[in-house]
Structure formats: C-alpha cells, structure tokens
Amino acid sequence: MAEMHVAKAPAQKRWKALRKRNRIIRDFKINKYIYIMAVPVLLYYLVIHYIPMYGAVIAFKDFSPVKGVSGSPWVGWKHFSNFYDSYYFWRLIRNTFLINVYQLLFAFPAPIIFALMLNEISRQWFKRTVQTVTYLPHFISIIVVCGMLVDFLARDGFITHVLVWFGLEQTALLSKAEYFRTIYIASDIWQHIGWGSIIYLAALSGINPELYEASKVDGAGRFKQVVHVTIPGIMPMIVILLILKIGNMMELGYEKIILLYNPNTYETADVLASFIYRRGLESGSEYSYTTAIGLFQSMINFMLLVMANYISRRLNDTSLW
Amino acid sequence: MFEKMKRDSRTTVFLWLAVLLLVLMAACSSSNNENSTESLTNENERSSGEGEPNATGSDDPGVPEINLTYWTNLNNNVASSLQSLSEVEMYKEMEKDTNVKLQFQHPPAGQANQQFNLIMSSRDFADVMEGNWNQYAGGPTKAIEDGVLVPLNDLIEQHAPNFKKVLEDYPQVMGQISTTNGEIYAFPSINVGRYRTFSGNFIRQDWLDELGLNMPETIADWEQVLQTFKEEKGVEAPFSTNLFFLQNIPSFIEAYGVTHDFFVEDGEVRFGPIESGMKQALETMNKWYVEGWLDKDFATNDRKAIDAKLLNDQAGAVPGYIGGSMGSYYVAKADDPTFNLVAAPFPVYEKGEQPRFVPFNFEVSINGQAGITTANEHPVETVRWFDYFYGEEGHMLKNFGVEGVTYEIVDGYPTYTDLIMNNSNGYDIAQSMARYFRANYPTPGMDDDRYLEQYYTLPQQQDAMSVFSEHSDYSRAYRLPPVNHTVEESSELAQIMSDVKTYREEMLLKFIYGDESLDQFDAYVEQINRMGIGRALEMMQTAYDRYTSN
Structure with missing residues (x-):
C-alpha cells in the first residue's frame, strides 16, 4: 500500500502540472491578443529598467568609456568608502532626508486636507471652479515653474515685495540658504495640491452615504462626521500613497533642485541626486563614484519601502504586498 | 500542439523585438543618416585612393583624391549663416589647391561636449577631431594611451617643415601641446602676438x-x-x-x-x-x-x-x-x-x-586643437595639410582670406575689404569673417595681430586692448x-x-x-x-x- 502511494505521487504531480500547463496554454489561446498587447509593457520594463541595471556594476569598477563596462578594472567598495569619508556625506544625507521629511509633513497632507475641504462645499459650480484652477499649475513644466520662481523671488520680485510688506528684509530670497527648503516645499504644494487631491476625492465619493446618515442619527456634527466617517473611509488610500511616497523618499526630483540652487544655498539645498548630477555629468566625469552614490541611494529607498510596508501591515492590514 | 504554441509565442517575441530594434535604429540614425551614407562612400573612395600620396599643391589629375572626415564644433558666427565649414571660402580654396577632400561633421549646437564624449565611448572617431582635448577624461596623455590620438612627433619631424619652424621659434609652445611623455597630440591654435588679453x-x-x-x-x-x-x-x-x-x-x-x-x-x-x-x-x-x-x-x-x-x-x-x-x-x-x-x-x-x-592667453589656445585619430588612414597627408596653415600662404588664407576678395595689401598691411567690414548683406564683422576664413575663433594655425587691430572697430575697444595687455608679460610669471x-x-x-x-x-x-x-x-x-x-x-x-x- 505504502509502495503504491509512493509510486503514485510523482505521477499525480506530473499530471497536475500538465493540466496546469494546459490551462495556461488554453488561456493564452483564448486571450492571445491581450497577451500580445502586454508584450510592449514587458519589453519596456526589460529594456528601460532591467537591462540598464547591468550598468550599475561600474560602481565597483574604475570605469573608463574606452575600456568599456567589462574591460574596466574592479576596485571593490572603494567608491562607497570614498563617499562615506567625504566631507559632504552627512550634509547630503541630512539635506535629502530633511527635505523629504518636510515634504511628508507638509506636502503630503496638503491634498488630503484640500480634498476634505472641497468635499464640504455644496455649491457644485464653485467646487468645480476651485478644482480646475488648482489643477492648472500641475501642467506647467518644471522649468517654467522654476523660471517663475527665480523671477518672483529675486530682489525686486513680486513675492519678495509682498513679503517685504510683512517686514521681511528685501533680498534675493533664493540666495539665502535658510529659505530654500521653505521655498521648495511651498512651491511644491502650490503646484500639486489640486492634482494630488483628485485621488482622494475619488476615494471620498466611494464612501457609503448611509454611514453619514447613521452618524447623523447618532448625533455627530459635521466635524465629527469627518473624523469618524470620512477619514477612516479614505484611510487605505492614504496609507498606500504614503508607502509609495516613502519608497521614493531619497530620490527627490533633482531637476527642481538644480534649477533653484546656487553655491550659496548648497548648505541646505544640495541633495544626493544633485550631487550625483554635478559630479557625474556637469563638472567631472566621475562615472563610477556617482554610480556608487546612486546605488547607495537606491538601497536606502528599498529599505525604507520594505520597512514602511511592514509597519503598515502590522498596524492596519493595508500593504503593497 | 504545445510545441507549436511555444514556437508561435517565441516568434511573436522575436517579431516585437525586431519592431523595437527597427524603431530604435530609425531614431538613432535619423540624425546621423547623412553621415553614415557619406562615410560609406568615403570608404569606397578611400580604398581606391590608396596610391602615391601627394597632399599639397597638386593639380595633376593622376593624383588620387584623399577623403578625410573632420569633426569639430561649428562656431556660432559661422552657424549664423552657413551649415558647415565646407562652405567657408578658406576650405573651398584648400580643396581647389590640394587633393584632400574634407567631410565636416558638426555636432548640433550646444551638444558638442556630449557628442564628443559619445564618440569617445563608442570609438567611432572621425579622421580629424578638433576641439579641447583636455576635456577627454584623463587628458591628452590618456587619449594617446587609449589609442584615440596618434602621437605626431615623427610625422611633424618628417612632413611638417612649417610647424617645425614654429616650434623652434617659440619653444614654449612645445610644453603646451605635448603630453607628459613629450608626445605632441594636436595641431594647435597659436597666438604669439602682442595682444593676449581680451x-x-x-x-x-x-x-x-x-x-x-x-x-x-x-x-x-x-x-x-x-x-x-x-x-x-x-x-x-x-x-x-x-x-x-x-x-x-x-x-x-x-x-x-x-x-x-x-x-x-x-x-x-x-x-x-x-x-x-x-x-x-x-x-x-x-x-x-x-x-x-x-x-x-x-x-x-x-x-x-x-x-x-x-x-x-x-x-x-x-x-x-x-x-x-x-x-x-x-x-x-x-x-x-x-x-x-x-x-x-x-x-x-x-x-x-x-x-x-x-x-592672459598662453601661446596655445585650449580650443581649436586638431588631433589625428587612429581611424585616420592618411596621417602623412593630413599632417601636410595642417602644416600649410603654419606657413606664410596658409597663414594669410586663415587670417585674411583671399587677396583681392576679402583683403587688399595697403602699404604692406593686409586690410580687410568692405566685404568684411561693411557687408552689404547685413552680416556683422564677426559673421562675415566667419564666412570666409577662421581668424576670430581658435583654429589650427597662427593668429595675427593685424586681424585684431581691425576687428575691434571702436576707439574704446582699441584702447581697451592696450590697457588690458599692458601688464600681460609681467603677469605671465x-x-x-x-x-x-x-x-x-x-x-x-x-x-x-x-x-x-x-x-x-x-x-x-x-x-x-x-x-x-x-x-x-x-x-x-x-x-x-x-x-x-x-x-x-x-x-x-x-x-x-x-x-x-x-
């Protein structure tokens, strides 16, 4: 009996596998065109995101374009330890981290609060007008936004003039290191608040109206309704977006940084990405060194993402995986 | 059945890959289309043109033509009215007088450094590459070591009498155009005149x-x-x-x-x-x-x-x-x-x-250094061609253009004609110069003070030239x-x-x-x-x- 069982098991497994394979084939036959349609997407990820990863090996080599990726000599962790010993290491980490934390504290909740406020507006025409007006800045190219910022924040710029009324010293605001983060975050909120609120508005409309009625019956005012019905209703959305945000934490949009900073504001403005840009492309061609920094940044990102996901799963069962 | 399916899907993947490759290739080559076809024809002509080389001053129809590709950034003043250096009068003259035909390759405006680096990493060199060789990662020394540039010492010794004389007359030039191993890596733009401060x-x-x-x-x-x-x-x-x-x-x-x-x-x-x-x-x-x-x-x-x-x-x-x-x-x-x-x-x-x-500009400008690459199959002819500009005739052609057209000798002083100074087509001096010769931006050859004296037209500019240059020699140390x-x-x-x-x-x-x-x-x-x-x-x-x- 036992013998038979042993003999039977592999055959059964094989048969199961075969059936599974057949199912895939059948599925493929039925949905042939859908599969074909997926090919470009797969190729996109393969060609644009996976194949270039091979290039990351130059972080462990002394890369020279003439010798090529495979011909350049291995140097191990040299570039990583150089970076760690660099005078700028802690400053870069600090700046990258702080801008991100501030963004998380101020720029992340802004569209949520904005969406909640919009949600309370009952006049449809007013709501729509506000929405449209706040979407618009999102579609302005970053280079134009920065051009505007540079002009408005110059010594005789429009924003500077307004701030001077409030008692600020008249000066080129972008040449002051202490204002850089504020400018960066505030302009970010201005540009993306409307666009960012769309997804929350969508989530808001998905909340069952009966819940509001029930809470009204229980004697909840408008504020209580927001706290006990609306916010819990969009919580999963907030958490998912927060995790995604944390996953991208270290990789800031460096375009905006390099368009706004100058040596005078490096103190607060220089982040990992802008440092990589300067050392790798602008002045020196330190390809290996900057690749190492880039890789380092990606590792931190990855760790943050895993951590955020884990915490969130523990706390409220919402997670990416 | 299964096999067929597998084959089918594989075919599909290959098909998609092929399509993708085609698209990529089309995108890449659209900008270089002209060049690549041209270099193909060059290749043909080059192989037929391997005979007795004779680079300078030959009208003999029996002498085979030599084709060279020449990469350099197109100066703004040229680009404002012409597409390529081949349209500049000075190069047309050279083409008439020699059997060397140049095929210019110019990077798009503002992308010179990028394209230079790209060419270096793909090792797809032009025969002659003119620019700032110090920007090659590791410097000119590395460029020779990497097999990009050909060291020119022996070639100059044998085939460049004019340039050799320049090196003898101005010994300080040597240190500025040679690598740490003493190898000359390029034909430079040289200014040994009175005015070095601009x-x-x-x-x-x-x-x-x-x-x-x-x-x-x-x-x-x-x-x-x-x-x-x-x-x-x-x-x-x-x-x-x-x-x-x-x-x-x-x-x-x-x-x-x-x-x-x-x-x-x-x-x-x-x-x-x-x-x-x-x-x-x-x-x-x-x-x-x-x-x-x-x-x-x-x-x-x-x-x-x-x-x-x-x-x-x-x-x-x-x-x-x-x-x-x-x-x-x-x-x-x-x-x-x-x-x-x-x-x-x-x-x-x-x-x-x-x-x-x-x-203070040293004798050799960091720009306008023409190096001969390892891709060049006619180094001797190329060296002769460049050497011409360091001699009397070539010097005049480079700095003043064609006598009777762009300049006249007035009391022994080459004076630009109205074609340059008051161009009727509305080109300013810099632009009209650039249409005919290469005096007003770094170019392999020697600069001429007499060009500057006429280039700066305002009295305040001429004054500035002497005010600024007054202490040039002192500051040299x-x-x-x-x-x-x-x-x-x-x-x-x-x-x-x-x-x-x-x-x-x-x-x-x-x-x-x-x-x-x-x-x-x-x-x-x-x-x-x-x-x-x-x-x-x-x-x-x-x-x-x-x-x-x-």
Whole structure:
C-alpha cells in the first residue's frame, strides 16, 4: 500500500502540472491578443529598467568609456568608502532626508486636507471652479515653474515685495540658504495640491452615504462626521500613497533642485541626486563614484519601502504586498 | 500542439523585438543618416585612393583624391549663416589647391561636449577631431594611451617643415601641446602676438568725468569711486559681477596677490583660496558687500542680469570682454551719445604696483586643437595639410582670406575689404569673417595681430586692448601655464579638486556675505587641507616642473 502511494505521487504531480500547463496554454489561446498587447509593457520594463541595471556594476569598477563596462578594472567598495569619508556625506544625507521629511509633513497632507475641504462645499459650480484652477499649475513644466520662481523671488520680485510688506528684509530670497527648503516645499504644494487631491476625492465619493446618515442619527456634527466617517473611509488610500511616497523618499526630483540652487544655498539645498548630477555629468566625469552614490541611494529607498510596508501591515492590514 | 504554441509565442517575441530594434535604429540614425551614407562612400573612395600620396599643391589629375572626415564644433558666427565649414571660402580654396577632400561633421549646437564624449565611448572617431582635448577624461596623455590620438612627433619631424619652424621659434609652445611623455597630440591654435588679453573690467568714463573722479587704480581708489557712484548716482550695484566673472576675470581679490585657483609664485605652485592674501581680500569684499558697493545679487546674477544693470544705469563698472561685452553695450546704447564705457586697468593694492594676474592667453589656445585619430588612414597627408596653415600662404588664407576678395595689401598691411567690414548683406564683422576664413575663433594655425587691430572697430575697444595687455608679460610669471598630468595624477587630482572647489565656492560666498565670520578663516583652511590640497599642490608642482623643464 505504502509502495503504491509512493509510486503514485510523482505521477499525480506530473499530471497536475500538465493540466496546469494546459490551462495556461488554453488561456493564452483564448486571450492571445491581450497577451500580445502586454508584450510592449514587458519589453519596456526589460529594456528601460532591467537591462540598464547591468550598468550599475561600474560602481565597483574604475570605469573608463574606452575600456568599456567589462574591460574596466574592479576596485571593490572603494567608491562607497570614498563617499562615506567625504566631507559632504552627512550634509547630503541630512539635506535629502530633511527635505523629504518636510515634504511628508507638509506636502503630503496638503491634498488630503484640500480634498476634505472641497468635499464640504455644496455649491457644485464653485467646487468645480476651485478644482480646475488648482489643477492648472500641475501642467506647467518644471522649468517654467522654476523660471517663475527665480523671477518672483529675486530682489525686486513680486513675492519678495509682498513679503517685504510683512517686514521681511528685501533680498534675493533664493540666495539665502535658510529659505530654500521653505521655498521648495511651498512651491511644491502650490503646484500639486489640486492634482494630488483628485485621488482622494475619488476615494471620498466611494464612501457609503448611509454611514453619514447613521452618524447623523447618532448625533455627530459635521466635524465629527469627518473624523469618524470620512477619514477612516479614505484611510487605505492614504496609507498606500504614503508607502509609495516613502519608497521614493531619497530620490527627490533633482531637476527642481538644480534649477533653484546656487553655491550659496548648497548648505541646505544640495541633495544626493544633485550631487550625483554635478559630479557625474556637469563638472567631472566621475562615472563610477556617482554610480556608487546612486546605488547607495537606491538601497536606502528599498529599505525604507520594505520597512514602511511592514509597519503598515502590522498596524492596519493595508500593504503593497 | 504545445510545441507549436511555444514556437508561435517565441516568434511573436522575436517579431516585437525586431519592431523595437527597427524603431530604435530609425531614431538613432535619423540624425546621423547623412553621415553614415557619406562615410560609406568615403570608404569606397578611400580604398581606391590608396596610391602615391601627394597632399599639397597638386593639380595633376593622376593624383588620387584623399577623403578625410573632420569633426569639430561649428562656431556660432559661422552657424549664423552657413551649415558647415565646407562652405567657408578658406576650405573651398584648400580643396581647389590640394587633393584632400574634407567631410565636416558638426555636432548640433550646444551638444558638442556630449557628442564628443559619445564618440569617445563608442570609438567611432572621425579622421580629424578638433576641439579641447583636455576635456577627454584623463587628458591628452590618456587619449594617446587609449589609442584615440596618434602621437605626431615623427610625422611633424618628417612632413611638417612649417610647424617645425614654429616650434623652434617659440619653444614654449612645445610644453603646451605635448603630453607628459613629450608626445605632441594636436595641431594647435597659436597666438604669439602682442595682444593676449581680451577681458577685464569696464567703467563709465562719463560718470567719472561728471563726478570729477580719476580713473581708479588702487583698491582705495575703487572704494572711493564705487562709494561716490552709490551716493551721487544712486545706483543699485556700483560694481556688478557674477560668480563666473569673479573667478575668471581678475578684479579686486586678485589685487591682494591671490587668485581663486592655482597660481605660481617664485616657481612654487600655490592655491589662492588658502593664502593669507585671500583673507584680507575677503575682508574688503565683505565690507563692500555690506556697504552695497558690490552688487548684492552677484551670487544669483547671470550675464544678462549684469548687462541689464549696466545698460539701465544701475551699475557703473562691470567685468566683461572687449568684443562680446563692450561691443554689444555700445550697440545697445547707440541712442545715448553720453554713454562712454572704457577699460579700467586691473586694480592693484598700492599705487605703483603691477597687477599680478591678468587674464592672459598662453601661446596655445585650449580650443581649436586638431588631433589625428587612429581611424585616420592618411596621417602623412593630413599632417601636410595642417602644416600649410603654419606657413606664410596658409597663414594669410586663415587670417585674411583671399587677396583681392576679402583683403587688399595697403602699404604692406593686409586690410580687410568692405566685404568684411561693411557687408552689404547685413552680416556683422564677426559673421562675415566667419564666412570666409577662421581668424576670430581658435583654429589650427597662427593668429595675427593685424586681424585684431581691425576687428575691434571702436576707439574704446582699441584702447581697451592696450590697457588690458599692458601688464600681460609681467603677469605671465604668476599664471599657471597649461600643464599636463599623467593619467594617475589626473584622476586623483579630479577627485580632490571637485570636493575642494565646491567647498571653496560656498565658503568664499559665506565670508563675503558675512554669514561666516572671518575668524573662521583658519578653520576653513584647515578643512581644505584635510580634503587633500597638499597632495594636489604636490601634483601640480610636479606637472609645473615638468612643463618648465621642457
């Protein structure tokens, strides 16, 4: 009996596998065109995101374009330890981290609060007008936004003039290191608040109206309704977006940084990405060194993402995986 | 059934890959289409053209044609009216007189460095590549070591009598165009004339006259002048500048005997930002900044901002170029007859001193260096072709064009015709020169003073030329010449200096702004020492000694 069982098991497994394979084939036959349609997407990820990863090996080599990726000599962790010993290491980490934390504290909740406020507006025409007006800045190219910022924040710029009324010293605001983060975050909120609120508005409309009625019956005012019905209703959305945000934490949009900073504001403005840009492309061609920094940044990102996901799963069962 | 399916899906994948490849190839080659077909035909002609080489002065129909590809950036003045250097009269003449046919390859405007690097990494060289070979990662020494450039010493010895003579007449040229191993890597643009300084500081002479002031010479004079400008004329930025000019055109910091970078004193290489002179200079700059004599926005100014301030009477003195700045200011102010901007001598600390640092062009320009690559199958003919420009006839062709067309000899002086000076098609002098010859931007060959004397048309410009050049020779001893580093040195140096330079830039600004007290100067020097400036100085000294022993 036992013998038979042993003999039977592999055959059964094989048969199961075969059936599974057949199912895939059948599925493929039925949905042939859908599969074909997926090919470009797969190729996109393969060609644009996976194949270039091979290039990351130059972080462990002394890369020279003439010798090529495979011909350049291995140097191990040299570039990583150089970076760690660099005078700028802690400053870069600090700046990258702080801008991100501030963004998380101020720029992340802004569209949520904005969406909640919009949600309370009952006049449809007013709501729509506000929405449209706040979407618009999102579609302005970053280079134009920065051009505007540079002009408005110059010594005789429009924003500077307004701030001077409030008692600020008249000066080129972008040449002051202490204002850089504020400018960066505030302009970010201005540009993306409307666009960012769309997804929350969508989530808001998905909340069952009966819940509001029930809470009204229980004697909840408008504020209580927001706290006990609306916010819990969009919580999963907030958490998912927060995790995604944390996953991208270290990789800031460096375009905006390099368009706004100058040596005078490096103190607060220089982040990992802008440092990589300067050392790798602008002045020196330190390809290996900057690749190492880039890789380092990606590792931190990855760790943050895993951590955020884990915490969130523990706390409220919402997670990416 | 399963097999077929598998094959099918594989075919689909291959199909998609093929489509993708096609798209990619189409995208890549659309810009290079012309070049690639051209180089194909070149290849054919080249193989048939391998016979008895004879590069110069041959009208013999039996001599085979030699085709060369020539990569270089297209100068703005040429690009404003022509598509390629092959349309420039000088090259048409050359083509008539020799059996060498050039096929020019020009990168799109503003992408020269990018394309240069791309060509280097793909090793798809043109036969001749002209540009700044110091920007090759690792320098010219590495370019030869990597098998990009051909060392030219033997070829010049045998086939370039004119260039050999130049090297004998001006021995200092040799050190500027050879690698650390003494190999000549390019045919350079050489200026051995009287005028080597084309930039400096300009001041409103009409304001000086109005306020009864003398032309400032010392730091104290300048303080008085800028203060008066501020108080009497009410200008916002008496002296306007920006970071680039502050580092590249000597002004006040240099009056204290230091620069922003390496310089030489008594045969010893020094780094200006850590010298004690810098501390004194920064004290003064800080004072000027606080008083508002120095443009408060200099850290964020671009060149347009400076131009605007000067042209709107908000600045009384600015740094700039004789041609590019001064010339354009007079054009913009054409309707203001009182506007009189003149060159100010380079400031010194005490009266009677000579300025140590004058923006001085060494014999060899860093741009316009034509290297012969390993892809070139006709190095001998190419060397002969270039050598022509270092001889009398080629020199005239390069600097003045064709006699009777672009210039006439008047009393033994080659004088540009109206075709150049007053072009009826509306081209300005720089543009019309560029249409016919290559005098006004770095080009393999020798520059000619007589071109400059006619190029700067305003009396103020000619005056500026002599004011700025007055101390060029004195300052030569203090300038670090264009030294070359070995491959190892150059990568170590790059690593140290990119840290140091960022730090220097930030700290100098903080000291000038007063964000950091000058009591911290020693700590700042200490930090630069920790970054390895000692080692960098050592390497610079080695390179300098190598240069001087040449």
